[in-house]
Amino acid sequence: MLYVVKRDGREVRFNSEKIANAIKKAAKEIEYNFKESQVLEIVHKVINYIEMTGKEKVSVEEVQNLVEKALKDSGHERIQKVYSTYRIERTRVREIKSDLMKAINKIGVETDRDNANVGNNFSSKLLRIASESNKWHNLSNMPKHLAKAHENGELYFHDLDSYNLTINCLHIPTKEILERGFNTGYGTISPPKRIETAAELSCILLQSSQNDMFGGQSHPDFDNDISVFVEPTRQEVRKELEELGIDGERLDELVEKKLNKRIHQAMQGIVFNLNTMHSRAGSQVPFSSINLGIPYTRDAALVCEAFLEEYEKGLGKGEQPIFPNIIFRVKEGINREAEDPYHYLYQLACRVASKRMNPTFMNIDADFNKEFYDKGYMPATMGCRTYLMKNINGEPGCKGRGNIAPVTVNLPRIAIESGKSTDKFFEILQQRLSLAKEALLNRYGVLKNLKVKDLPFVAGQGLLKGSEGLKEGDSIEPILKQGTWGIGFIGLAEALIALTGKHHGESEEARELGLKIVGFIRQYTDRLVEETNLNWSCYATPAEGLSGKFIKNDKKIYGLIKDVTDKEYYTNSYHIPVKYPISIKDKIDIEAPYHKLCNAGHISYIEVDDRPSPETIMDILNYAYRETNISYIGINFHIRYCKECGNYLLSHEVLCPNCKSNNIQGISRVTGYLSLDERFGPGKYEERRDRISHSSGSKSNYEII
Numbered sequence: 001m002l003y004v005v006k007r008d009g010r011e012v013r014f015n016s017e018k019i020a021n022a023i024k025k026a027a028k029e030i031e032y033n034f035k036e037s038q039v040l041e042i043v044h045k046v047i048n049y050i051e052m053t054g055k056e057k058v059s060v061e062e063v064q065n066l067v068e069k070a071l072k073d074s075g076h077e078r079i080q081k082v083y084s085t086y087r088i089e090r091t092r093v094r095e096i097k098s099d100l101m102k103a104i105n106k107i108g109v110e111t112d113r114d115n116a117n118v119g120n121n122f123s124s125k126l127l128r129i130a131s132e133s134n135k136w137h138n139l140s141n142m143p144k145h146l147a148k149a150h151e152n153g154e155l156y157f158h159d160l161d162s163y164n165l166t167i168n169c170l171h172i173p174t175k176e177i178l179e180r181g182f183n184t185g186y187g188t189i190s191p192p193k194r195i196e197t198a199a200e201l202s203c204i205l206l207q208s209s210q211n212d213m214f215g216g217q218s219h220p221d222f223d224n225d226i227s228v229f230v231e232p233t234r235q236e237v238r239k240e241l242e243e244l245g246i247d248g249e250r251l252d253e254l255v256e257k258k259l260n261k262r263i264h265q266a267m268q269g270i271v272f273n274l275n276t277m278h279s280r281a282g283s284q285v286p287f288s289s290i291n292l293g294i295p296y297t298r299d300a301a302l303v304c305e306a307f308l309e310e311y312e313k314g315l316g317k318g319e320q321p322i323f324p325n326i327i328f329r330v331k332e333g334i335n336r337e338a339e340d341p342y343h344y345l346y347q348l349a350c351r352v353a354s355k356r357m358n359p360t361f362m363n364i365d366a367d368f369n370k371e372f373y374d375k376g377y378m379p380a381t382m383g384c385r386t387y388l389m390k391n392i393n394g395e396p397g398c399k400g401r402g403n404i405a406p407v408t409v410n411l412p413r414i415a416i417e418s419g420k421s422t423d424k425f426f427e428i429l430q431q432r433l434s435l436a437k438e439a440l441l442n443r444y445g446v447l448k449n450l451k452v453k454d455l456p457f458v459a460g461q462g463l464l465k466g467s468e469g470l471k472e473g474d475s476i477e478p479i480l481k482q483g484t485w486g487i488g489f490i491g492l493a494e495a496l497i498a499l500t501g502k503h504h505g506e507s508e509e510a511r512e513l514g515l516k517i518v519g520f521i522r523q524y525t526d527r528l529v530e531e532t533n534l535n536w537s538c539y540a541t542p543a544e545g546l547s548g549k550f551i552k553n554d555k556k557i558y559g560l561i562k563d564v565t566d567k568e569y570y571t572n573s574y575h576i577p578v579k580y581p582i583s584i585k586d587k588i589d590i591e592a593p594y595h596k597l598c599n600a601g602h603i604s605y606i607e608v609d610d611r612p613s614p615e616t617i618m619d620i621l622n623y624a625y626r627e628t629n630i631s632y633i634g635i636n637f638h639i640r641y642c643k644e645c646g647n648y649l650l651s652h653e654v655l656c657p658n659c660k661s662n663n664i665q666g667i668s669r670v671t672g673y674l675s676l677d678e679r680f681g682p683g684k685y686e687e688r689r690d691r692i693s694h695s696s697g698s699k700s701n702y703e704i705i
Helices: 016-029 036-053 059-071 077-109 120-139 144-152 176-180 195-212 221-226 230-241 248-274 298-313 343-356 367-373 411-417 422-447 490-499 508-532 546-558 582-595 616-625 682-690
Strands: 003-004 009-014 058-059 155-157 217-219 287-294 325-330 360-363 403-410 483-491 533-541 604-607 630-635 638-643 664-670 673-676
Touching: 003 059, 003 533, 016 036, 016 059, 016 077, 016 673, 058 059, 059 077, 120 144, 120 411, 144 155, 144 403, 144 422, 155 422, 155 546, 176 195, 176 221, 195 217, 195 230, 195 248, 217 221, 221 298, 221 546, 230 248, 248 298, 287 298, 298 325, 298 343, 298 604, 325 343, 343 360, 343 604, 343 616, 367 582, 403 411, 403 422, 403 533, 403 546, 411 422, 411 483, 411 490, 411 546, 422 483, 422 490, 422 682, 483 508, 483 546, 490 508, 508 533, 508 582, 582 616, 616 630, 630 664, 664 682
Parallel strands: 003 058, 217 287, 287 325, 325 360, 403 483, 483 533, 604 630
Antiparallel strands: 003 009, 155 403, 360 630, 638 664, 664 673
């Protein structure tokens, strides 16, 4: 009696029918008419081979090897190759299952750090387990060459767990939705009549949107959108005071005083809510961004001022709020210069940023922003950098639109493969870009099968442009045509080092090549717009977990290459390496041109010591916005505060000088959003540790600005 030893160690009786069925399937694959007698002949050969071994037990692998030998010995090499391919595919599926089980066991101990906003509680772990399962499902269902490109680290398909389920992010048409009301699935929410209700519902919009999507959400024109609810609140306050018999100048004074207090309370509520209310099955607070700073009215200015002041106060003990990410828009004639009517808001924004690292700042005078601003469309962005204004399929602007899905290209890998030949580099880059295009079109084909009911809030309630007039059972394809498809990149600095020996902060040659590389990607996405009639764009990828994943793969293949793979992360997008000493001015000058090229999103960071003064921040921004075409800038420094009393600490302080506690919380910026230090992934942890101040402790760097 012959027994076959299965891969899990179980022993089962040898069954020749299984061999016959496998051979028939292989023959059917190539439409070969294999007669029953031929099949039996192969089976008998296999049995003879086994008997020749003299074994009473054989492994599954041994049996399969002998099947291949019998097919080859019988002259059926075509069928043997198909059978061999089938074996390889089955092995791959088993490995996927094995990897999934390992991932689930690991998540059971602690969630990974691909997303610095995810905690370690039950909901977070359950979400990560589901996420890992769907990743493998999507990999096994996409074309094999695309799955291979992702698995071996040539490309990265962002949020693979959501590949078949939803889209990325959204700039919410806040005013429009609040003015008509909405339904979150449990009843209709009427339009608000006062500022407090509008503020609270603006948080619900962010939370409910995130439950439908895998990326972040923004209020793209927050102060102007929310300001329409100030006047009804003013009239309500006036009526209450009139009923108390107050009139004349005293009435006007008290109305504005009480109104201002209510606006502040409403804005405080937003800050508190966005740091406590959870989305995505309770696993994280919303990835929220708020754009403000260019008020159309005095009421909008009141909202902007109150929001910044409430964010500056922090949370209950004065702790640092993590969300929302704030984008303050700067414009000559509005707020940038001392004589501008809202310059005081710019001063306030710089003061808040000097303490809280938020706001970040956006230059509306950059020519690619001004082009749309002058036409009446307000530019906006997010912490995840999503920027979109052009639209080949409808009205331009960002409201109701977002990035549908991005793919990122591993630039250092291409540079290593090219062997210092720039011609070879661009040849391989073209191939990878074509593969990225194919991957995103494949995703388009999968996503268009989704229906409005699959995105019940953002599509069902009309937040997404393209959803107008659609019914529950309709395809979301009209929405897919309004959003953007981003092809991103990572590790430009390491790619330049691999090609030239230096990065773009070190040599003019590397600087020119860097612009040529990113310009090549931008030209390719521009051509795709005309070719496919979809909105394609070039993305400066905000790589979080990816910064460590790509380099980990490349180390295994190519080993340690000096200044390329000899660390734990690749440098984010087009940035100058974080540990390279460079002046603020030079960093701004070098990175500024990439903002225009990266029309799907971009940011530049300036790293400074401890807490910079408001004047220092304004000096940096004024140089950048007056002298270059740069747009989105974040001023980075390490925030540390006492968790016991909320007191802020300097970088050298180990104990809180106020209460002597050593229970200290660190906060840093990672890929656009602030995060608790302990939630950084391995790659980003090492990157943050390597960061040095661009002021380098030298006062002269500020003086040249």
